[in-house]
Amino acid sequence: MKNINNICLVKKNGVYEPADFKTLPSVIEVRKNECFECLFIQTGESIALKVVLKEEGASCDLKCVYFGAESEQKSLVFDVTHAAGKTKSAQTVKGVAADKAKCAFSGTIHILPDAQKCEGTQNHRAVLLSDTAQVQATPELEIYADDVICSHGSAVGPVDKNQLFYLLSRGIDEKTAYQLLLTAFLQDVLPADYHFIVREWLHDRL
Amino acid sequence: MTFLDIRNLYAGIGEKEILKGLSLKINAGEVHAVMGPNGAGKSTLSNVIAGNPAYRVSQGDITFKDKNLLAMTPDMRANEGVFLAFQHPTELPGVSTALFLKTALNAKRKYLGEKELDAVQYMKRLKLRSLALKVTDEMLKRPVNVGFSGGEKKKMETFQMAFLEPDFCILDEMDSGLDVDSLKVVADGINVLRSNTRSFLLITHHHLLLDYIQPDFVHILVNGRIVKSGDRSLALQVEEKGYEEYK
Numbered sequence: 001m002k003n004i005n006n007i008c009l010v011k012k013n014g015v016y017e018p019a020d021f022k023t024l025p026s027v028i029e030v031r032k033n034e035c036f037e038c039l040f041i042q043t044g045e046s047i048a049l050k051v052v053l054k055e056e057g058a059s060c061d062l063k064c065v066y067f068g069a070e071s072e073q074k075s076l077v078f079d080v081t082h083a084a085g086k087t088k089s090a091q092t093v094k095g096v097a098a099d100k101a102k103c104a105f106s107g108t109i110h111i112l113p114d115a116q117k118c119e120g121t122q123n124h125r126a127v128l129l130s131d132t133a134q135v136q137a138t139p140e141l142e143i144y145a146d147d148v149i150c151s152h153g154s155a156v157g158p159v160d161k162n163q164l165f166y167l168l169s170r171g172i173d174e175k176t177a178y179q180l181l182l183t184a185f186l187q188d189v190l191p192a193d194y195h196f197i198v199r200e201w202l203h204d205r206l
Numbered sequence: 207m208t209f210l211d212i213r214n215l216y217a218g219i220g221e222k223e224i225l226k227g228l229s230l231k232i233n234a235g236e237v238h239a240v241m242g243p244n245g246a247g248k249s250t251l252s253n254v255i256a257g258n259p260a261y262r263v264s265q266g267d268i269t270f271k272d273k274n275l276l277a278m279t280p281d282m283r284a285n286e287g288v289f290l291a292f293q294h295p296t297e298l299p300g301v302s303t304a305l306f307l308k309t310a311l312n313a314k315r316k317y318l319g320e321k322e323l324d325a326v327q328y329m330k331r332l333k334l335r336s337l338a339l340k341v342t343d344e345m346l347k348r349p350v351n352v353g354f355s356g357g358e359k360k361k362m363e364t365f366q367m368a369f370l371e372p373d374f375c376i377l378d379e380m381d382s383g384l385d386v387d388s389l390k391v392v393a394d395g396i397n398v399l400r401s402n403t404r405s406f407l408l409i410t411h412h413h414l415l416l417d418y419i420q421p422d423f424v425h426i427l428v429n430g431r432i433v434k435s436g437d438r439s440l441a442l443q444v445e446e447k448g449y450e451e452y453k
Contacts, residue, residue, distance in 0.1 A: 161260065166296040166350075169256050170310040170366065171284035171317065180309065184300025184349075 006044045007194070011037035011061075016191065026050065030087075033057035040076070041190070041197055042066035048077040053087035053118075063092045065190050067201050068101030068133065075104040078122075082115040082148075089119070094189050095126035096182055097133035098205050106138040107152070113144040122152040127159055127185055129178070129205065178202055207234045207271070209374050209405050210255070215266035217254045223264065224250040226430035232374070235402035239416055240409050241441060242427035243449040248409045249293060251427070252378040255407075256290035257283050270374065284310075285317035287373030291363040291380060298350035303362070306350045307332065307369055314370060331369065339365045339395045356383035364395040375399070376407045381415040393418030413441040428452045 008024075009016035016039055030036045032055035040047055042064055051060045062078050080089045089109060097103045109120040126135040137154040159181055167177035183190075183198050190197070210232040218224040224247045232238050242248050253261045255268065257280035268275040275283060298306065311331075312322045323331065336346065339361055351359050360380060367375055377396070381389055396406070396419055408421060416424070416438065424440040425432045426449070433452045434440065 160296075162296045163298055165258050165260075165280060166292070166298065167306075168280035169258075169284055169290050169292075170306070170370070171281050171313040172309055173281050173313065174279070176309060176313070177281075180301050180306070181298070184298065187300055 004043045006047060007041040007197075009039040009041075011039075021047070024049075027052055028060075029054050030058040030060055031055050035059045035061065037061040038063070039189070039191075040064040040066075041194060042074065042076060043197065043201060044074075046075045046077075048075075048079070050079045050081075051089070052081045052083055053089060055084050056086045058084065059088040061090045061092075063189050064094075064105075065186050066093070066095040066103055066105070067197075068095070068097040068103040068135075069201070069205060070099045070101065073102045075106065077106045077108075079108045079110075080120065081110040081112065082118040082120060082145075083112050085114065085116045085118065085145075087115060087118050089121070091122040091124075092189055093122075093124045094186050095124075095135060096129065096186075096201075097126060097135050098129035100130075100132045102134045102136075104136045104138070105154075106140065108140040108142070109150060109152075111143045111145050111148050111150070116145050116147045118145065118148045118150075120148070120150045124152075124154040125185075126156045127182065128156065129159065175202055175205075178205075208232075208269075209234055209271060210275075210407070211267075211269045212255075213267045215254070215263065215268065217250060217261055217263045217266075219250070219261055224430055225254070228266075228427070228431055230425065230432060232405050232407060234373075234405055236423065237400065237406040237408065237419065237421045238423045238425065239421040239441065240407065240425045240427050240432070241411060241413070241444055243411065243453075246427045246449075247430045248411070248427055249378060252290055252293075252376045252407070252409055255283075255376060256280060256288060281313070282317075284372070285314045289367050289370060289372035289375045291360075291367055291375065291377045293379040293382060295351045295354075295359045295363055297352045297354075299352050301350050303346045303348060303350050304332075307346075307366065310366070310370060335365060335368045338398065339368060340391055341365045357385065357388035360384055360388065360392050361395075364392050368395060368399060373403065374405050374407070376409065378409045379411070380408065381410055381412070389415070389418060413445045416441045426452055 008019050008021040010019040028051045030053050064076055078091045091107050093105050095103055105124050107122045111118050124137045135156045139152040179199050179202050183195050212230045215225050215228045426434040
């Protein structure tokens with residue numbers, strides 16, 4: 001499953017629909033009371049997305065699941081600007097890095113001076129499948145308004161050895177065990193229709 | 207037929223040697239109990255047999271049905287018929303118990319060259335086994351061991367054992383953290399699995415479990431070696447006098 005293209009999904013009427021990333025505007029502007037929701041499944045090249053919440057009540061929900069393997073080097077950049085008050089943003093990123101992959105996530109939340117009563121959250125978690133894989137997370141919060149709620153968190157670590165052994169001890173082979181654990185790890189972000197990606201991505205690994 | 211044959215086993219974690227020349231032979235249909243004080247190497251023994259990579263074997267052999275067990279990966283050992291009921295069963299958030307059981311069962315069937323069970327056969331088997339061990343539908347829907355009480359975890363281990371039908375079962379401190387009622391449910395669940403083609407290794411530090419599951423042989427493990435073997439009466443002697451005389 002080498003060099004597979006990224007999958008880009010944009011929510012319309014409550015349902016994620018495939019979209020062509022290249023046809024999205026370079027800066028996504030979200031208007032009054034609108035919500036931009038997207039999900040990337042990043043098996044391929046780097047992604048950078050810039051969103052500006054232009055008017056009151058605008059919101060965005062950005063999600064990404066990234067996979068890095070072999071000697072891949074890739075980055076994910078989410079850049080959200082709260083340009084108006086009472087706007088909301090959420091960034092949820094989960095990643096898996098194997099072999100000698102180097103993955104980087106950079107997430108920015110700008111809150112402009114007049115954008116009071118905004119909410120911005122950012123959450124990043126990644127699993128390393130080898131000692132040589134690397135994940136770097138860079139959260140950047142630039143906040144110029146004083147009445148806002150912002151949070152960010154990041155955690156990177158290996159697969160839990162006890163969990164892996166528990167599965168193996170029940171006769172489940174290593175590849176399937178990883179598949180179960182990674183699918184469980186990713187499932188709050190990755191829709192069930194796309195769980196097959198985990199299996200296919202792992203097929204060439206381990 | 208000899209199931210498990212451990213000869214002069216030295217094993218430990220990292221640099222630390224915990225088992226120091228342990229030998230043990232278990233034939234088909236036999237129930238053996240290994241008793242010992244804290245730190246004697248009881249959990250190391252069960253983990254080494256199951257193939258936990260956190261443990262290192264430095265010397266000795268283990269064969270299972272005449273096959274070299276130490277050369278096998280943990281999943282191969284399981285599919286050959288070795289089952290470890292964990293002292294502290296691991297929680298698997300996000301992995302449903304039903305999917306876990308199905309994956310484990312089909313892995314074994316595939317290994318043995320049997321056809322995978324279809325949904326109807328699978329549900330039938332699940333129902334049959336869960337009823338006996340008082341495992342509820344609600345427990346099967348939850349992620350593996352997540353939010354289970356100590357008693358529920360041990361019931362689930364026993365249930366998995368009944369469901370997967372292994373030939374050789376290691377029960378690592380099955381009685382720890384169980385109240386008398388739960389212990390009875392678990393012991394009943396184990397006793398119905400006793401047969402002349404299945405053997406058990408009960409690892410415990412006191413005799414209570416052995417009142418419910420009566421072993422054919424009792425071994426005293428102290429400081430990494432089996433220092434005395436006998437029948438059930440040995441467990442009662444330990445109950446009276448402790449392990450002091452063996453140290």
